[in-house]
Amino acid sequence: MTAIDKALDVLDYLSMNGAPESLGNLVEATALPKPTVRRLLIGLIENGLVVQDQQKKYTLGNELSDLAARASARLSVAEVGRSAVGELRDHVVGTITLFSFSAQGLLPVLQLEDTASAYFTAPRAGAQLQQTAAGKAILAEMYRPAVDHFLGTSAAQDDTLHEELALVRERGYAVENEESQPGVRAVAAAIRSFTERPIGAIAVTVPVRVTSLPELIRMAPRVVDAAQSVSTSFGGGQDQERRGDR
Amino acid sequence: MTTLDKATETLRSLATFAEAANLADIAAEVGIPKPTLYRVLKDLTARGMVQQDDTGAYALGSRTFDLARRSLRSFGVSDEVRGIMVELAQSVDLSVHLSGFRGGQLVYLDNVEVESLFLTRSMIGTLRPLYASATGRCVLANLDEVTARQILESSDRTQLTPRTVTDIEEIIGGLGQIRETGYAINDEEDELASVSVATHFAGPDGAPLGGISIVAPSYEYTAQDLVDRAPQLVAAGKRISATFAAV
Numbered sequence: 001m002t003a004i005d006k007a008l009d010v011l012d013y014l015s016m017n018g019a020p021e022s023l024g025n026l027v028e029a030t031a032l033p034k035p036t037v038r039r040l041l042i043g044l045i046e047n048g049l050v051v052q053d054q055q056k057k058y059t060l061g062n063e064l065s066d067l068a069a070r071a072s073a074r075l076s077v078a079e080v081g082r083s084a085v086g087e088l089r090d091h092v093v094g095t096i097t098l099f100s101f102s103a104q105g106l107l108p109v110l111q112l113e114d115t116a117s118a119y120f121t122a123p124r125a126g127a128q129l130q131q132t133a134a135g136k137a138i139l140a141e142m143y144r145p146a147v148d149h150f151l152g153t154s155a156a157q158d159d160t161l162h163e164e165l166a167l168v169r170e171r172g173y174a175v176e177n178e179e180s181q182p183g184v185r186a187v188a189a190a191i192r193s194f195t196e197r198p199i200g201a202i203a204v205t206v207p208v209r210v211t212s213l214p215e216l217i218r219m220a221p222r223v224v225d226a227a228q229s230v231s232t233s234f235g236g237g238q239d240q241e242r243r244g245d246r
Numbered sequence: 247m248t249t250l251d252k253a254t255e256t257l258r259s260l261a262t263f264a265e266a267a268n269l270a271d272i273a274a275e276v277g278i279p280k281p282t283l284y285r286v287l288k289d290l291t292a293r294g295m296v297q298q299d300d301t302g303a304y305a306l307g308s309r310t311f312d313l314a315r316r317s318l319r320s321f322g323v324s325d326e327v328r329g330i331m332v333e334l335a336q337s338v339d340l341s342v343h344l345s346g347f348r349g350g351q352l353v354y355l356d357n358v359e360v361e362s363l364f365l366t367r368s369m370i371g372t373l374r375p376l377y378a379s380a381t382g383r384c385v386l387a388n389l390d391e392v393t394a395r396q397i398l399e400s401s402d403r404t405q406l407t408p409r410t411v412t413d414i415e416e417i418i419g420g421l422g423q424i425r426e427t428g429y430a431i432n433d434e435e436d437e438l439a440s441v442s443v444a445t446h447f448a449g450p451d452g453a454p455l456g457g458i459s460i461v462a463p464s465y466e467y468t469a470q471d472l473v474d475r476a477p478q479l480v481a482a483g484k485r486i487s488a489t490f491a492a493v
Contacts, residue, residue: 002289066372143328235314
């Protein structure tokens with residue numbers, strides 16, 4: 001085992017339950033001698049990879065998020081998502097749209113039309129978030145106060161919408177059934193970053209007369225996988241471990 | 247330099263490259279011999295901290311991002327705190343930022359952006375300079391002077407803009423007024439084009455746990471405009487402190 005392996009073992013253990021750990025627990029978990037663990041922790045603290053709190057317990061350090069933030073500032077959803085969207089093209093019908101998301105709203109950054117189909121649809125520009133599949137996928141990833149902030153008071157009090165968002169969260173994808181434009185259906189999944197915020201979405205949009213609702217929903221796992229693979233590049237976690245606090 | 251120091255330097259270096267970097271470039275940046283760097287990268291790659299693309303170039307791996315997410319999450323920002331931030335942002339119609347103070351460092355944790363032409367790239371997760379940010383000085387003002395001085399002495403105090411105050415005595419000298427008024431102003435001291443006002447929040451023992459700030463573009467807002475909004479900000483800071491007392 002190398003010095004790096006031992007240090008990363010300590011980080012692995014600290015990452016497991018998120019709560020600060022005592023020296024004793026770390027010694028037990030790593031099965032390393034106490035002086036070794038102590039020395040490892042000193043090195044990890046010096047490098048900002050571990051911090052010690054006021055109760056003398058250890059937790060994951062601040063350098064980690066600084067690294068991730070600076071690295072991901074250089075990544076764009078459009079560039080990172082390109083290959084995932086390209087791969088998705090082989091598995092679904094309809095128009096595939098990759099969106100980035102910021103305070104300014106949803107922005108389509110890449111669109112692949114279904115050249116095999118005579119009918120062509122696309123997400124409606126300027127639609128409200130709660131009307132589109134991509135918008136709902138994004139809203140479902142947000143903290144409740146942020147949802148209320150984005151939608152304003154009227155939508156914030158819409159219990160049906162919040163129930164639907166809870167369902168989207170549970171399933172991992174959102175469905176739109178002629179809500180933003182007649183004759184159009186869509187399924188979408190959100191892209192998350194290590195900050196646990198939505199930074200984009202992938203949507204598949206189809207004409208109602210070509211693709212039935214069950215057919216659309218059968219494509220959902222592919223869309224979820226594609227979005228997850230982009231999320232992974234930005235450090236977004238898997239569904240199961242997210243939002244445990246909800 | 248220990249092996250761990252080299253590994254951390256390697257990760258830091260990878261975070262600064264726009265795209266995947268090759269061994270020679272990283273070696274030049276980190277300043278360690280290529281064979282040593284190769285072994286470090288091999289260990290880091292085996293653990294997913296670093297990844298290699300088809301061409302053999304290196305970039306930060308998903309495990310680094312995963313640990314970053316868990317590190318941020320361990321600050322435990324609650325929906326209640328986010329709700330207070332949203333209310334503040336809506337009442338002043340300006341963006342609100344939240345930072346956490348831990349291990350002598352300030353980490354930018356969250357923001358509520360209001361619609362504006364002023365686009366800022368979200369840098370959530372980054373370390374913020376305590377000496378050159380309003381939030382940092384609010385935290386310093388609520389630490390004992392010995393600790394505040396230690397933090398200032400160990401920071402690099404880079405001149406980030408022409409307005410950055412880097413003199414320790416001058417910074418310490420300003421802390422009394424911050425303690426008294428409950429807020430600090432930052433007028434283009436960490437970045438040009440941005441003016442902010444901040445207040446701290448604290449745990450039940452009074453120890454500062456971080457701060458919130460109202461951030462505005464300096465071409466539209468003056469420091470005085472933000473001072474006018476300080477009462478609402480300070481009230482929000484107290485409400486955030488109260489959420490910790492309740493736990």
